[in-house]
Amino acid sequence: MTNNKANNYDILISDFDEKFFKVDFPGRFNEQMLEAVRTLPGRRWNNDEKFWLIPDNKAAVNQLMKNIYATGLFNVKETTGPKSSSPSIKSDERFIASQIQKINEALTTRHYSEHTKTSYKKWVEEFLRIYQGKEDIGEREINEFLKNLALKKNVSASTQNQALAALLFYFRFILNTPVTELGSVIRAKKSERIPVVFSRDEVSRVIGNLNGQKKLIAKLLYGTGMRLNEALSLRVLDIDFDQNEIIVRHGKGDKDRHVMIPQKLIPELKAHIEKVRQLHIKDLADGWGANPMPGALAGKYPTGCKEFKWQWLFPQKNRWKNLETGEEGRWHLDESLMQRAVKQAILEAGINKNASCHTFRHSFATHLLEIGYDIRTIQELLGHSDVSTTMIYTHVLNRGAGGVVSPLDRL
Structure with missing residues (x-):
């Protein structure tokens, strides 16, 4: 193309x-x-x-x-005639594309995360493909759309509520017709699920099956409770050894927070940062070393992109290269590489749980509760807006089903 x-x-x-x-x-x-x-x-x-x-x-x-x-980089012209080999875009496709562009701009203006923007655009597009062109769309169509998600596509309650949030955003900020009568709109009740948690021994076994910077990332996930994308988005300046803290910037909900640096990781982190420094020096010597700056900082600090403090804490192993211009650079380690490595490490550890990188975060919160830290402290470390979200981890404070002696054991 x-x-x-x-x-x-x-x-x-x-x-x-x-x-x-x-x-x-x-x-x-x-x-x-x-x-x-x-x-x-x-x-x-x-x-x-x-x-x-x-x-x-x-x-x-x-x-x-x-x-x-x-992206607007590819100009596709509309053509007519059965013999034309050029792609054609119908008017409804143009309308949908224009609406998606508008919602993307509205979400960006309000500083929504990339994950939320992707999800909202997906739901709005799916909705428009069904109802665009119909007059006076509103509560009835939203309700019908949500019912179909639940009954025909069998989506989870959280997915259904996410679709509702996307549609309400679209009606309010793009169509300027907020849906006020929501009495009959289905709001699915989110199912309560106990999070998958590693034991301390399982954490050690999984981490022991990882190598290099992936091993260090896994230690950070368990040692700080960060989400995977938060850890991979860290830059060198986010590590403050003097204050013994890591600044997590633009977390879920575009919120910053502080987490502690595990004392055991300080020597390892310092050694890793030195490796990143040497890699950056080599990139600069090769004529590159620029890193994309967050937000509008690129305009405020034109030369900042080449400063060491703005480099990714976990950069790619190899530079990407534009074969036509010769331009080269580095992004941070891709999430999929870490996810696959952890999945493989879990298999090699012989752990039969539906676990992933996020299980380290669940284990962090659960193990802190077990040793007596209060729920508010854990809420702050995890970055939860509501303590009720953090309360899911309190299932470990009682012995639960695992502490009951079965009558079969008394025979």
Whole structure:
């Protein structure tokens, strides 16, 4: 897929295997094109051959095409006639694309996270594909849409409520017609699930099966309670050894918070930061070393992108390279690489739990409760807005079903 000759951006999409197809940038590309791929659920980065793997299903293909179109870098002209080989975009597709662009701008203006923006745009697009063109859409259509999600697609309560939040945002800020009569709108009750938690021995076994910076990341996840994307988004300046704290910036809900540095990790973190420094020095010597700055800081500090303090704490092993311009740079380690490594480590440890990177966060909170820390302290460390969210971990304060002696054991 190539855009107009003035910009000459290229995206190469090809087969890979039964589960994934391959996306590559053989020529010049930019941050918008990378984001079109990075925001796709289930995407993976192949670090050895330097290309992206995308789940080979209709939803992923459609989302990729929409993301690419939304960049505005590819001018697709509408054509007529049965013999035309050029892609055509119908008026309804143009309308949907324009609405998605508007909601993206509204979400960005209000500083919503990238994950929330991706989810909201997905639900609004799905809703519009069913009801766009119909007059006076509102409460009835929202209710019908939510019912179909629950009855036909069997989505979870949290997913259903997320779809409702996306639609209410769309009606309020894009259509300027807030839905005020919600008496009959279905608000699914979220099921209460006990989080999967590692024992201390299981934490040691899983971490012991990891290597390099992935091992250090796993220790941070368990030792601080950070989410995976929060740990991977850390920059060198976020580590404050003097105050013995890590600043987690732009966490869930775009909130900053502080977490402690585990004392056992201080020597390891310092050694790791020195390795990152040497890597950055090499990048600078090679003529690169720039890192994207958050928000509007790039304009405020034009040369800051090459300062060491703004470098990722966990950079990619190899620099990405634009084959046409020769430009090179580094992003932080991709989430999919860490997720796969932890999944493999769990298998090798022989742990039969539906666990993931997020299980380290659950284990952090549960183990702090077990040793007597109060719920408010744990709430603050986890970054929960409401203490009721943190209360789910209090199941460990009683012995529960595991502490009951079965009558069979008394025979």
